[in-house]
Amino acid sequence: MSSYRSWEEREAEAKKTRAEAGLLEAQAAAASQSLVAGAAKTETDKLAEQVKQARLAKQLNAVQDDAADERRRRKADRREASLDKGETFKRLVTLIFILGLLASLPSLTMYFLGLRAEDGPDEPALYLLTLPFFLELLAFTSVKGTQWAVRKGFARWPFWIMTGLLAGFAGYINGSKGYEMFGTIAGLALAATSIVGPALVEVREFIEARTAGDNRDAAQRAADKAKARQKHAEDKKLQQQDTERRAMFPKEYEAYRRILASVPAGSMGRDEAWKEAGAAVRFPDVYDRMQALISLPGSASRTEAFAAAWQDLYGARLGVTANVLHRRLSAEAEVADVLAMAEMTPERVAVEKLLDDLFPTWSGGEEGPTGAVPAKGPQGPSRTPGALGGIGNRTSGRSPRTDATEPLKTEDIERAKKLRAAVPAAQFSTPAVAKLLGRSKVYARRVRDAVESEQS
Incomplete structure (x- = not known):
């Protein structure tokens, strides 16, 4: 078979080859671009993921910080509430009371066991062994009685007296025994073990009774105390003013007290009452008429009633009398005479x-x-001839x-x-x-x- 091909066939084959090569080249370029785009997208996705992770980490840190702040705030609130309620003080008082009891009992026990009956055998007085426990239990009972009296609203002083007597008696025994055995300092310390504990418990109960039902915090109590001090100072100034008024104006002060007593509490101010008292002393007839007017049903205010009473008695507006009007007219006449004399x-x-x-x-x-x-x-005379x-x-x-x-x-x-x-x-x-x-x-x-x- 002949392998001869014409020029046209060879040219067509070459074009086909070139076309296939171009297609392969284009596909290779497209594949390369796809790889580049994929790599860019991957890099973008990585950056986006990193940004997202950073944002989440920031949010997580903020949440953790808020949680830490909330824990610190709750801890501070608990500490403030504990300080406000005196929980530490109460626990320490209880601990001191227990330690004092434990320190006092051996001394009391040694004291009573060391006692000897006259003309008796030299043996420990075992029948006195329960006395130390009895004394301490009595002191503890009196303390609890104080707590019960506080909660029921009863008088606390009987329990205070009993606590003081029992604690003092036990303290005297412990002090004398400690002084006899170990000296003055030990005696005082043993005496304190029987006295300090019950005394602190009574103080604690007294404070709790005073602050029962008080839900204010320290800032509110301080503000209320400042307000109370200010009010006390103002009340003191008012009392001083009343003292001076009573000394300098006894009649006005008596009328002033009478006016305040005759009106509803808080319906009239001090200055207004004092002003009315002055009018009552200076114009008693007008004031009596005013009292008659305001006693009528549907009467006007005290100020309007006083003006009406003045009109009834003097026939003129408030503050004007016949003498005042006469002096005013006389003064006007004298002024007119002076002007007339100055005119000529x-x-x-x-x-x-x-x-x-x-x-x-x-x-x-x-x-x-x-x-x-x-x-x-006609010639226009001068308006102001000299x-x-x-x-x-x-x-x-x-x-x-x-x-x-x-x-x-x-x-x-x-x-x-x-x-x-x-x-x-x-x-x-x-x-x-x-x-x-x-x-x-x-x-x-x-x-x-x-x-x-x-x-x-």
């Missing part, structure tokens, strides 16, 4: 006369004979005041005399005369002065 000074009279000579047509002062304001001239400074600016239509120089009418003087006789001297003022006569204050002052001169 000698210098102004001289100026008015000069103006009368210079301007004969001037019909009067600024007020005129009846107090009317004259009309202004003593002589406004002469050149005055209009020729003005004339000097006639009420300052005109003769006084007899009928005006007679009418003023009647007013002088009808009213008090303080009310016979220039404004009153001016109102009576219907004239200016300048003319009225001249009439009043004439009447006053005749009266004097």
